[in-house]
Amino acid sequence: MFYFSEYESVWETIMDKPVVISAKVPEDLYKEMVLRIPEGERSNFIRDAIMEKLQSTPRPDKILELEKKIGALEDSLSEIKKYLAELEILTFEKGKMNPHAFCIDDLDHKIVDYLLNYKGATTSELSAFLGTNRWMILNRLKKIQKHSKKQLGKPAIEFYGGERSGKKKAWWITEELVEE
Numbered sequence: 001m002f003y004f005s006e007y008e009s010v011w012e013t014i015m016d017k018p019v020v021i022s023a024k025v026p027e028d029l030y031k032e033m034v035l036r037i038p039e040g041e042r043s044n045f046i047r048d049a050i051m052e053k054l055q056s057t058p059r060p061d062k063i064l065e066l067e068k069k070i071g072a073l074e075d076s077l078s079e080i081k082k083y084l085a086e087l088e089i090l091t092f093e094k095g096k097m098n099p100h101a102f103c104i105d106d107l108d109h110k111i112v113d114y115l116l117n118y119k120g121a122t123t124s125e126l127s128a129f130l131g132t133n134r135w136m137i138l139n140r141l142k143k144i145q146k147h148s149k150k151q152l153g154k155p156a157i158e159f160y161g162g163e164r165s166g167k168k169k170a171w172w173i174t175e176e177l178v179e180e
Contacts, residue, residue: 023046033045078150078151078153097148097152097156099112099115099116099144099148099156099157099173100112102144102147102148102151102156103144104143107130107132107136107140108140108143108144110130111126111130111137111140111141111144112144112157112173114126114129114130115157115171115172115173116173119165119172119173119175120160120164120165120167120170120171120172120173121167121170121171122167122168122169122170122171123137123138123141123171125170126141126171141157141159141171144156144157145157145158145159154174155174156173156174157171157172157173157174158171158172158174159171159172160172
């Protein structure tokens with residue numbers, strides 16, 4: 001272990017007051033530094049190395065700002081896709097979308113598999129098949145629908161309250177979007 005501090009006037013103009021810190025480094029690294037850096041220059045060397053590293057490390061507030069900007073761009077892009085889909089300028093050909101891309105876990109994958117196999121299902125059918133709460137199934141279906149609509153402009157699965165293929169109030173895979 002070694003200690004360093006510096007009372008150089010240049011540094012004092014940059015920073016308020018120098019502070020002594022300690023750092024543990026591997027013995028081999030310390031020996032190498034002793035060989036290469038003269039005794040009076042080690043504090044400057046270490047301080048410069050720390051400053052250089054800090055300059056190349058982004059500040060957390062900048063990262064947060066960039067994440068917000070990226071989120072806003074994604075929202076704008078999904079809104080543009082939605083409008084293009086509504087205008088039927090952006091079309092979806094078969095083989096373009098995998099509904100499993102919107103699944104977050106095994107339960108979602110099982111739900112999508114069932115819908116792909118049977119082309120549609122009620123929440124009661126899905127909950128009985130998967131042995132889970134009907135409300136859990138409903139929430140997962142809504143999440144898949146929301147995420148796919150946000151990304152594609154059209155939902156990968158849709159709820160239809162009327163009768164279709166002998167089922168009432170069921171969820172259906174959007175056929176024109178699904179890979180064959």
